[in-house]
Amino acid sequence: MPVQLEQAGSLLRNALLGAAAAALVGGGAAPDALAPPAWAGIGGGAVTNAKALLRYSLPVDNKPIRQIQRDLEAISDDLRVPGSKSLGPIGRRVRAASSVLEREGSAITAAFAADKKAAGLAAVEGLKQSLSDFQGVLDAQDKQAVPLVQQQCLDYVGAVEEAMVGAFPFEVPKEYADLPQLKGRATVEMKFKFTDARENNATGGTMTMVLDGYNAPVSAGDFVDLVRRGFYTGMEIQRADGFVVQTGKPDGSSQGFEVDGKVRTIPLEVMVKGDKVPVYEETLEDLGRFRESPVLPFNAFGTMAIAREEFDPNSGSSQFFWLLKESELTPTGANLLDGRYGVFGYVTEGSQLLKEMQVGDKIVSAKVVDGEENLVLPK
16 A cells, blocks of 8 residues: 555556466465464354454464354354244354353463453453343344344453453564554544535544554554544545545655654564564565465455555555455455555444545544553653
């Protein structure tokens, strides 16, 4: 996603089309059947749900809670069966999840980090109650309520898993010590105002985004620091072409956020599935690892990534984009952007606004509503 906005569309599409041809000649990568971050989850195929991607990207390996998660996510497949026929399979999954929680509860709670134990125990109790409520919904044969209670259960599962993450799992390379770093996760809320009324007379709205510092501490740290500074407040949407929605270029000739008259740039940062530390400064293609999958893939509508110049992976700064997952160039599980651009978060609420956004629409406000304490600023 080139930083030069006027060149962005044609350059990116040309690059992707060239990569697509090369990929077809070279053959595709086989999915990993055992580790599902980029290949399985809600819907039974590749994970395209933002919250599910965030759950799978947590650095935890607790089999009981992951089994509960899979059982609950698989309900999305069952819901595709018309009428009440789906309620039987859904009921079996809910009972299976409840059974694991009851049988393996001690193995789950034993995995909590010491400083997060209270939050973890509260989430377990919330999950137990939600599973009980779920059974009540099924007893009443209220299929319409199933997605709501399913999501409530999965939110508690995510909270249980987050309570298992202790100390930050790796050391960020020392050469990036002069950059803000997000050592955990943060939630950002953005409010938008459209230049004119859109569908259903909408004049704007609010989006919630979760930034993942566990897998992209430098990229997420850069973004959270800029939000904290008020950099994006009042800024207009600068590109909206049906492929991406992009913003972040300040007024004037500068291509990014400046410190002492110089653009603060950040390196390309990609955590590869199975690695313990992100890859920095080189694309996976350049490293010959293009068949491998990032922990944070371009799978969800509203995936957030750092914009940069086409031929310089380390030219990112304040410009970023939301990907609109409706392109033939970005199929889930074979995405030509994966490993070329650094994903740092996902829209978890209000992503429908992206479909309505146009150039000139304004970010009325942007604020960190949770996790700002995880931002580590340069000394």
